Structures are given as structure tokens and as C-alpha cells.
Amino acid sequence: MRKRKGAGRPTISDVAEKAGVSTITVSRALRDPSKVSDHLRRKIDNAVKKLNYVPHSHASALASTRSNIIGVIVPSLTNNVFADTLRAIYDAFDQGVYQVQLGNSRYVAKEEERLVRTFLGQGPSAMIIAGTDQTEITRELLESAPCPVVQIMEIGDDPIDMMVGFSHFEGGRAAGIHLVQKGYKRIGFLGARMDPRSHRRMEGFKEAMRSGGRYDPDLIMTTTTSSSVTLGAELIGQLRARRPDLDAVFCNNDDLALGALFGCQKAGISVPDDMGIIGFNDLEMMAASYPSLTSIRTDRYAIGKHAVAMIQSALDSEMPDQKIIDVGFELQQRESTSRKR
Amino acid sequence: MRKRKGAGRPTISDVAEKAGVSTITVSRALRDPSKVSDHLRRKIDNAVKKLNYVPHSHASALASTRSNIIGVIVPSLTNNVFADTLRAIYDAFDQGVYQVQLGNSRYVAKEEERLVRTFLGQGPSAMIIAGTDQTEITRELLESAPCPVVQIMEIGDDPIDMMVGFSHFEGGRAAGIHLVQKGYKRIGFLGARMDPRSHRRMEGFKEAMRSGGRYDPDLIMTTTTSSSVTLGAELIGQLRARRPDLDAVFCNNDDLALGALFGCQKAGISVPDDMGIIGFNDLEMMAASYPSLTSIRTDRYAIGKHAVAMIQSALDSEMPDQKIIDVGFELQQRESTSRKR
DNA sequence: TGTTATGATGTTAGCGCTAACATAATGTTA
DNA sequence: TAACATTATGTTAGCGCTAACATCATAACA
Known part of the structure; x- marks a missing residue:
């Protein structure tokens, strides 16, 4: 036998x-x-x-042709921005039957494609994927996937299925406008990594500079190196070396902004009087620093919560209230841009 | 039909x-x-x-009774310390057949137990779990699990199966000894969250104080609140209010240390001359701050890499080189404890 | 009282894959 | 050339669960 x-x-x-x-x-x-x-x-x-x-979950999945797996693909595990959203997703799926399956694409499109393939192989109940810049193939795979798909972190015109996030372009523009309004004259941009979302923030910033009559491409300093506090200090040093008249910077993200603050302190430059600094995302530390740092606050936790809610109503085959949710952002003004004119 | x-x-x-x-x-x-x-x-x-x-991965798993799932349970998704280790784990399993399944226990033992049950239901190829303080039941479940189990982040005498990490007690002791050697007299401890690893760091610190003749329980300030930069500033303010003669602090982790620095700057206290500060983990920002912050450097990425290597040799049914790997730590001295005597 | 709806439980087959054995085709050796 | 090993492929039966249908008991109703 x-x-x-x-x-x-x-x-x-x-x-x-x-x-x-x-x-x-x-x-x-x-x-x-x-x-x-x-x-x-x-x-x-x-x-x-x-x-x-x-x-045995596999036997159950096979017999019922429902895996109860939620595939989530993000480009970084160490970036606090995604960590907050992930936490929301894990919190929301916590008690239910669903299992979150996480993938790290490391900002590599081909890697993302591979992960999408792998995840679809598990017949997921839903997919969550960061950003809107998937490859053609990834898009096709997800469009023909027999499950809800939510793109998170940013929004655009052409969702694969659903979207929740905010406009990085508008966020960058708001930061630029703020610095112009505060009376800064030679306003720079510090950008690390320069993934698509960073690009859109930069474009928003440029737009603000143009309409404020302050656009100067020489004041833009970017690198593909991944972001860090140390890098922020280095970049502002380099930009000041090139343009000693620099009097404000919009930093791509908060790590750079904190680094820029430290760089200024080390060089004996007064923030905000001689240098205005604004970051992006408003991580917790921004309010605590000395001087405190202005930033564009984004609600990453809300993005995760909304994404799960959208999935759940899609799985309950209710029509979701909206296919695209804009959670917006909010300029959080603090000492680093509050100079006396 | x-x-x-x-x-x-x-x-x-x-x-x-x-x-x-x-x-x-x-x-x-x-x-x-x-x-x-x-x-x-x-x-x-x-x-x-x-x-x-x-x-179809479920069908394959069912037929072969091998799931190729690696269960990983950590207490936090937003703590950079775990993020680094997770990244190493994801990187290491990247190209192979294994799928990482991540769970967030949120520092709740019962939650951890639930996750262990869920994960074991998938017949994982291996389990990775943070810490050594599992409940009795969790321990039993893992001990009878038919797969390799690696406890990560810390080490102890009594592994469920394998372990990789370092001694938090010794790390805390090293920090304490450093402050004593630097000539600080009234040395405080700031602790947030106070999970078991934090406790052991504190015990190591106390031991150092005792043997240095500087032990004073009044200088220890802890809270169960989760750690943040803001909290670091608050705690050092409270401790200084209680003990104005405080002249150094060992902070539970780097967020608190950075917050303590900001708190001192706001209060006009000179670091390191009037206040020495040392943190724990040596996150990237510690070297970049002004003044730069002393910390106990730990190699979280290495922990993840070792854990995966141990699992892989166990799955290849080779005997692992060792059941317990101590990756150690290294005191990284910087400006925040470098006062002129 | 018989008829029908309702609810609780059981029988059977199959989800998609692979382990275990079987068989055929080829190579190797004395 | 027979005897045996090796390699390539196929057949069959399950892995553990649940969908779909079947059955039986009880309640509800005319």
C-alpha cells in the first residue's frame, strides 16, 4: 500500500x-x-x-480557492514613512482572517515586478502596492488580477483599481510657497534617492519658485544616494560651497532636513535667521529638535487604514465610496522657518 | 456532474x-x-x-508538506532597530524559494502567542522570533515545532533552538562604565517602553554604577510610554527638575538620547561639559548630530544575516557551527561624552 | 394530518500539486 | 551479449481541506 x-x-x-x-x-x-x-x-x-x-492554511486555501492573503509591496523597510503605513495595515488586519504578505522592492522596478508575480501566485485576496510608477508588465499583471488592488502613498489620474495618498507635487509646491512667503530669496532644494515621488515633490517646488520669481536651477542639489541625516549635512555643505548666498532649503524628507540643521549648526549658521529649513513628512523628531523644524505633515497611518477599508468594502462587494482618496497634507510651521523679517 | x-x-x-x-x-x-x-x-x-x-503555492505546499514560509515575529514595525534586522532577513531570502511571513506582536506577549499559533498553522520552514521572553505556552509551541527556530536580538542561556544577538546587560554596563570613566558623577538613566531588553540594559547600567560607587536609584527615570525624541527631551527635563545636579545620562535608546540633547540645548545646558549623553544602538543620525552623540553600536543587519544563515544550514541538515551567536556591540565614543576634565 | 420550509449534519469529489512507485530507454560492465 | 545500473518520463494516489449536493430531523403551516 x-x-x-x-x-x-x-x-x-x-x-x-x-x-x-x-x-x-x-x-x-x-x-x-x-x-x-x-x-x-x-x-x-x-x-x-x-x-x-x-x-492547515494551505489545504484550506486550496480547497476554497481563497487564500486570505493580502500582498503588500513597499520599496523600503527602514524608511519610517512606509513603516507607519505598514503598521496601520498590520493593525487593521490584525484580528481578521487575513494574513499580510510583505515584499520589499528596494526601489527597483524589476524587483517589484518579480514580487507581484510571486504574490499573485498565492492567489491573494487583495494587493497593496506603493506608488504609481509600476512597469508596463506589472501594471498589466495587476490590472488582470482577480482581486482588489490599492496603490498607496500617492494619487494620480489613472489608478490600476483604487488609490489612497496625496499629491507630492502639491506638497512640494506648498513647501516652496511657504519659503517664498517667509521672505527667503535664494531658496535651494536638497534631494536624496530621487525616486518618482521625490521627483514630483521637486517639480512642485520648482513650480512654486517659478511663480514666485525665485527659480534658479543652480540651487537644486540632488543625489541618487539613499537619504540619511549625515547626507543632509553634506548636501547643504556642498550647496553652500557652490552658492554661499543660499538662505533657505526645502529638503526632500525629514532626515535631510535634520542633517541640514546639524550642518548649519556646525558651520555656525543661524537657523532660521540665516537659513530657513523645511522638511517633508513631519516625523516625530521634527517638533522636538532645537530649533524645531518646519515640515509638511503627512498622515501615513491614515493611508494604511484607508487602504484596508477600501479593500474590505471591495471584498464585501460593496462599491467603495470612492476609487481615489486624497488624505492631503498640512504645513506644520515651526522655528526653522520663523525668522523675524 | x-x-x-x-x-x-x-x-x-x-x-x-x-x-x-x-x-x-x-x-x-x-x-x-x-x-x-x-x-x-x-x-x-x-x-x-x-x-x-x-x-499555485498552496497546492504545492499541501502536496509536498513543505510551505517554504519563514515566520518572523517582531514587537515593532516602526522601531529602526527591528527594521534593520528585517531588511537583512528579506535581503537574505530574496532570491530563494522562501517567503517571509511577518508578524507584529506590538510588545504584547499574548499577541505573540497568537501569531506563533497562526504561523505554525502554515507549517513554516523556520521561525524567527525577537527576544527571549516568550510566554510558557509560546515556548512550548516553538519547542515542539518541527522546524528550526531562531531567537534574535539578544542572547541567553536557554535557547528554544538557536539564538543570535548580544547581551543587553553588558551593553548597558559598558555605557555606565564609560560615563564613570569620563569622570561624570551623578549619572542618570532614561528609559522608555521598558520592555525586557530595556530592563536588562538598565540592570547592566546599575551594575556599572554600583561597582563605580555611583549608584543612586533616585537618578533612574523610566516610563512605559513608547520611546520618542520628544519623550527624551521631556524625561531629561523631569530628571533635572528632580536632581538639578545631574551631570550625565545613559539613554535606553538613541531617540531618547537625541531628545535629551535637544532638551539640554533648549535649557542652555552645555553638552558634554555640563551634561554627558550616551545612547544605545548607534542609529545613523548619532554621528551626524551637533554635537555628535556617543552610543553603543549594535549590528542589527548582521543579526538578521546570521539568523538566516543558521536557518539555512539547519534546513540543509548540517549541524550549525554554533547554536548561539554573540554579535557583540561596540562603544562609539563621540562629542557628547568627550568633555575636558 | 400531511405538506412544506428550515436547520443540522453527512457524503462525495475535487482544489492543484508532488511523493512514491512503475516503466521504458539508454549506457556500462564483464 | 547478458546482466545490471542509470536516466528520463509516466501513472496513481494522496496532501488536508471545503464546495456542492444529499439526507434526515424538526418546526411551521394549512
């Missing part, structure tokens, strides 16, 4: 036998207790406990 | 039919191409491409 090993763990049949019922009754008792009489339910619960039975 | 839907995606049979071979040959061609002749392999590859076939 041919035999196979199995996983060596108790199966639903073991439970059924112990409880004196059929396997399907056990299955029902575990998935929807109201479908089974109290009498049998108690017996089954006991058997489950005694055997320390845990359902 | 009874019929079921299926997932609607192409299956291995579709590929087999199109390529004119049996399903098992397709299975082999995909898992180990060397087992199939070039001739058939080409045919199969073509069919796969034409049908856009992606294997």
Missing part, C-alpha cells in the same frame, strides 16, 4: 474522529460556529484543544 | 497538455530543470510563458 507522510500534525479528521462527527462539521464549527449546534460545537472545541489542532 | 470553480488561472495540467507531456514532468522542469531533457524543458518553458502560468 502506498503511503505518504503528511505533516505529522493533527488534521481535521483527527478532530472529527475524536469529537464523533464528520470532518465537514468540524470545518463549519471552526469557520462559522453558528452553523453548528451548541452540543457538537462544545465537543469539537474540546477535541481541538486536546489535540492542539491548528488548521 | 459535480463541478467546482477552481481559481480560474492556468494549472500545471494546462501547461502539461500544451507541452504534450505529463504534469509531473512540468513539475520537475519547474523545480529542478536538470531532471528534464533540454528538448522537453524548452517545450514546457514555452507553454509556461504562453499561458502566463504561475504555480
Whole structure:
């Protein structure tokens, strides 16, 4: 007689036998207790406990053709911005039946494509993916995926399915306008990584400079190096070396802004009087620094929460209230741009 | 005739039919191409491409009783310390067949227990779990799990299976000794969250104070609130209010240390002359700040890499070189504790 | 009272894949 | 050339669960 090993763990049949019922009754008792009489339910619960039975999720997924997996793809695990959104997603799916499956694309489009393929192989219940700059193939894969798809962190005209985020262009523009209004004259831009969202912030900034009559491409300093506080100090040093008359900077993100502050302090430049600094995202530290740092506040946690809510209403086959949610942003003015004119 | 839907995606049979071979040959061609002749392999590859076939991972897991899932449980998704280790784990498993399944226990033991149960339900190939303070039940579950288990971030005498990390007690002690050696007299401790690892750092610190003749419980200030830069500024303010003669602090972690620095700057206290500050973990920003901040450097990325290497040698059924790996730590002295005596 | 709706439980087949064995084709050795 | 090993491919039966249908008991109703 041919035999196979199995996983060596108790199966639903073991439970059924112990409880004196059929396997399907056990299955029902575990998935929807109201479908089974109290009498049998108690017996089954006991058997489950005694055997320390845990359902085999793969068998369940195969039989029901529902995996209960939510695929999430982000470009970075160490960036606080994504960490906050991820936390929201994990919090929201916490109690339910869904399992979050996380992938790190490391800002590489081909990597993202590979992850999408892998995740779709698990027949996910939904997909969450950061950004709007997928490759053609990735887009096609996701468009034909038989599950809800939410693009997060930013918004645009042409969602694959649903979207939640905010306009990075407008965020960058708001930062630029703020510096112009504060009376700064030679306003620079410091950018690290320069992923698509950073680019759009920069474009928004440029737009603000142009309409404020302050546009000067020589004041823009970017690098593809990944962002860090140290880099912020270096970049402002380089930009000041090139343009000693620089009197304000919009930093791509808060790490750079904090680094720029430290760089100024080291060089004996007074913030905000001789140098205005504004960051992006408003991480917690921005309010605590000395001087405190102005930033564009974004609600990353809300993005995650909305994404899950959209998925849940899509899975309940309700029409979502909207296909695109703009969570906006808010300029948080602090000491680093509050000079006396 | 009874019929079921299926997932609607192409299956291995579709590929087999199109390529004119049996399903098992397709299975082999995909898992180990060397087992199939070039001739058939080409045919199969073509069919796969034409049908856009992606294997159903659940079916594979069920049939082979191997899930290729690596369960990872950490207490926080936003703490940079875990983010670095997670990144290492994701990087290491990147190209292989394994899928990382991440859980966030939020520093709640019961939550951790629930996650362990869920993950074991997927028949993981291995488990990685942060810390050594699992509940009794969690420990039992993991001990009887039919897969390698690695506890990460810290080390101890009694591993469930394997361990990689460092001694938080010794790290805390090293920080304390450093401040004593630098000639600081009234040395405080600022602690947030106060999870078990924080506790052990504090105990190491106390030990250093005792042996240096500087122990004063009145100088210890802790809270269960989660750590933040803002909190660091607050805590040092409170401790100074209680003990105006305070002249140095060891901070539980780098966020608090940075906050303590800002707090001192705001209050006009000179760092390091009137106040020495040392943090823990040596995040990137510590070297960039002004003044730069002393910290205990820990190699979180290495912890993740080692954990994966241990798992891989266990799965290849080689005996691992060692069951417990101590990656150590290194005191990184900077300006914040470099006063002229 | 018989008829029908409702609810609880069981039987059977199959989700898509691979382990285990079987078989055919080829190479190797004395 | 027979005897055996090796390689390439196929057949069959399950992995553990649940969808779909079937059955039986009880409640509801005319």
C-alpha cells in the first residue's frame, strides 16, 4: 500500500474522529460556529484543544480557492514613512482572517515586478502596492488580477483599481510657497534617492519658485544616494560651497532636513535667521529638535487604514465610496522657518 | 456532474497538455530543470510563458508538506532597530524559494502567542522570533515545532533552538562604565517602553554604577510610554527638575538620547561639559548630530544575516557551527561624552 | 394530518500539486 | 551479449481541506 507522510500534525479528521462527527462539521464549527449546534460545537472545541489542532492554511486555501492573503509591496523597510503605513495595515488586519504578505522592492522596478508575480501566485485576496510608477508588465499583471488592488502613498489620474495618498507635487509646491512667503530669496532644494515621488515633490517646488520669481536651477542639489541625516549635512555643505548666498532649503524628507540643521549648526549658521529649513513628512523628531523644524505633515497611518477599508468594502462587494482618496497634507510651521523679517 | 470553480488561472495540467507531456514532468522542469531533457524543458518553458502560468503555492505546499514560509515575529514595525534586522532577513531570502511571513506582536506577549499559533498553522520552514521572553505556552509551541527556530536580538542561556544577538546587560554596563570613566558623577538613566531588553540594559547600567560607587536609584527615570525624541527631551527635563545636579545620562535608546540633547540645548545646558549623553544602538543620525552623540553600536543587519544563515544550514541538515551567536556591540565614543576634565 | 420550509449534519469529489512507485530507454560492465 | 545500473518520463494516489449536493430531523403551516 502506498503511503505518504503528511505533516505529522493533527488534521481535521483527527478532530472529527475524536469529537464523533464528520470532518465537514468540524470545518463549519471552526469557520462559522453558528452553523453548528451548541452540543457538537462544545465537543469539537474540546477535541481541538486536546489535540492542539491548528488548521492547515494551505489545504484550506486550496480547497476554497481563497487564500486570505493580502500582498503588500513597499520599496523600503527602514524608511519610517512606509513603516507607519505598514503598521496601520498590520493593525487593521490584525484580528481578521487575513494574513499580510510583505515584499520589499528596494526601489527597483524589476524587483517589484518579480514580487507581484510571486504574490499573485498565492492567489491573494487583495494587493497593496506603493506608488504609481509600476512597469508596463506589472501594471498589466495587476490590472488582470482577480482581486482588489490599492496603490498607496500617492494619487494620480489613472489608478490600476483604487488609490489612497496625496499629491507630492502639491506638497512640494506648498513647501516652496511657504519659503517664498517667509521672505527667503535664494531658496535651494536638497534631494536624496530621487525616486518618482521625490521627483514630483521637486517639480512642485520648482513650480512654486517659478511663480514666485525665485527659480534658479543652480540651487537644486540632488543625489541618487539613499537619504540619511549625515547626507543632509553634506548636501547643504556642498550647496553652500557652490552658492554661499543660499538662505533657505526645502529638503526632500525629514532626515535631510535634520542633517541640514546639524550642518548649519556646525558651520555656525543661524537657523532660521540665516537659513530657513523645511522638511517633508513631519516625523516625530521634527517638533522636538532645537530649533524645531518646519515640515509638511503627512498622515501615513491614515493611508494604511484607508487602504484596508477600501479593500474590505471591495471584498464585501460593496462599491467603495470612492476609487481615489486624497488624505492631503498640512504645513506644520515651526522655528526653522520663523525668522523675524 | 459535480463541478467546482477552481481559481480560474492556468494549472500545471494546462501547461502539461500544451507541452504534450505529463504534469509531473512540468513539475520537475519547474523545480529542478536538470531532471528534464533540454528538448522537453524548452517545450514546457514555452507553454509556461504562453499561458502566463504561475504555480499555485498552496497546492504545492499541501502536496509536498513543505510551505517554504519563514515566520518572523517582531514587537515593532516602526522601531529602526527591528527594521534593520528585517531588511537583512528579506535581503537574505530574496532570491530563494522562501517567503517571509511577518508578524507584529506590538510588545504584547499574548499577541505573540497568537501569531506563533497562526504561523505554525502554515507549517513554516523556520521561525524567527525577537527576544527571549516568550510566554510558557509560546515556548512550548516553538519547542515542539518541527522546524528550526531562531531567537534574535539578544542572547541567553536557554535557547528554544538557536539564538543570535548580544547581551543587553553588558551593553548597558559598558555605557555606565564609560560615563564613570569620563569622570561624570551623578549619572542618570532614561528609559522608555521598558520592555525586557530595556530592563536588562538598565540592570547592566546599575551594575556599572554600583561597582563605580555611583549608584543612586533616585537618578533612574523610566516610563512605559513608547520611546520618542520628544519623550527624551521631556524625561531629561523631569530628571533635572528632580536632581538639578545631574551631570550625565545613559539613554535606553538613541531617540531618547537625541531628545535629551535637544532638551539640554533648549535649557542652555552645555553638552558634554555640563551634561554627558550616551545612547544605545548607534542609529545613523548619532554621528551626524551637533554635537555628535556617543552610543553603543549594535549590528542589527548582521543579526538578521546570521539568523538566516543558521536557518539555512539547519534546513540543509548540517549541524550549525554554533547554536548561539554573540554579535557583540561596540562603544562609539563621540562629542557628547568627550568633555575636558 | 400531511405538506412544506428550515436547520443540522453527512457524503462525495475535487482544489492543484508532488511523493512514491512503475516503466521504458539508454549506457556500462564483464 | 547478458546482466545490471542509470536516466528520463509516466501513472496513481494522496496532501488536508471545503464546495456542492444529499439526507434526515424538526418546526411551521394549512
